[in-house]
Amino acid sequence: MSSETPSSTRAALFDVDGTLVDSNYLHVRAWQRAFREVGHDVDAWRVHRAIGLDSSLLLESLLGDDARMLGQRAKDLHSTYYLGARDSMRPLAGARDLIRELHGRGVQVVLATSAPEEELDVLREVLSVDSFIAHATSSEDVDDAKPDPGVLRAAMDRASVSADSAVMVGDAVWDAKAASRAGVTFVGVLSGGISRAELTEAGAVAVFEDAQDLLDHLESSPLSALLGN
Template sequence: MVKTVIFDMDGVIVDTEPVHRYAYHTHFAELGIDVSEHVYNSFTGHSTKNTYERIKEIYGVEGEVQSLVLRKRALFNESFDTKPDLELIDGVRDLIEGLHAKGVELVVGSSASKSTIDRVFTRFGLYPFFTHIVSGEELPKSKPDPAIFLKAASLAKYNAKEECIVIEDSTNGIKAANAAGIRVIGYKSANSKQQDYTGANYIVHDFRDIDADYILAL
């Protein structure tokens, strides 16, 4: 029986991808590099730090990784704070509230920075529903490394892996859950691009089609 649900954030709770895209590509232009769509999509599920480590490897960009991260983060924050149409993914608030009402523990395991998670959780009033938040910036390796989900599971009150389930929208996230030995629901939305869901135990296309009882029955 599922007792703990570990949510990814970007693309699962809120669609911040357009804001990230703006921030990254604005910064890429500043750096004078042309990052193809294929390469950009390969970064899905990676932390910003690991993304810029790869950018430096691929394009020979100069500068410290931390400085690059801070510039991208500044661009993201400016856009996030001024974007009026940023909303939660359809159906996810009802799912979160329904799971919480049923006594299911909710944890976030996201590659996003702590400051980005805080912006989302503060803007949408999500803190009361989650017991723990694990940010990828706290860990040396990003998804598909399992560290983020292993840590999230270890913090959970019910930390037996068979009592946890992950909700993810990216190939790297699904691989990370697989490597951690935790079942995973693949959220395959209309916005999913170049993502492989074959490693997911279950696939959901719309959160409005499921509820807390669906997850509890898995």
């Protein structure tokens, strides 16, 4: 962490996979390989629909009754295959610049994810903007991932902000539902592959194509409420 991190009472909470890093489809492929290895062929579109969901719920929805017996093995394989795709990960358009801009405007940038520490470390290396990130959460901070609001509450606790002083940015329906349950304004991005209509229906007050589009319209976006003068 940088000593230059703002001590603001305002925070932008960011999902990472599919929001800041182009990794959702790498997750899909990793899960598909893992499921095939434990004896289940699962169509890619079904996996994609579950990306961002708490892993136990993802496994239940895709493996059914076999989740209890095969789930841990599938999780371990997924992690191996996903981390093995590190060279294919890259920041999404505008992600780094958006983080830098918010930091420069006095907003705490918090990575609000429940990714395992090992995965989060790789994602942070890919983003390569650690000096502009105030805090981050991981799977070690919560018992349940999104749509449970625990991730957002942990992120707000880290940043010492209240729900009305935070805005969540994410790409998944699960992000939107978690934000709603935490009482946090949610802004959606399309870069994870979920439609504008679904994000809006789940609670997004605004939807942008990606981080670059959000940065280009920052002053008129819900994030403008967080900006310093």
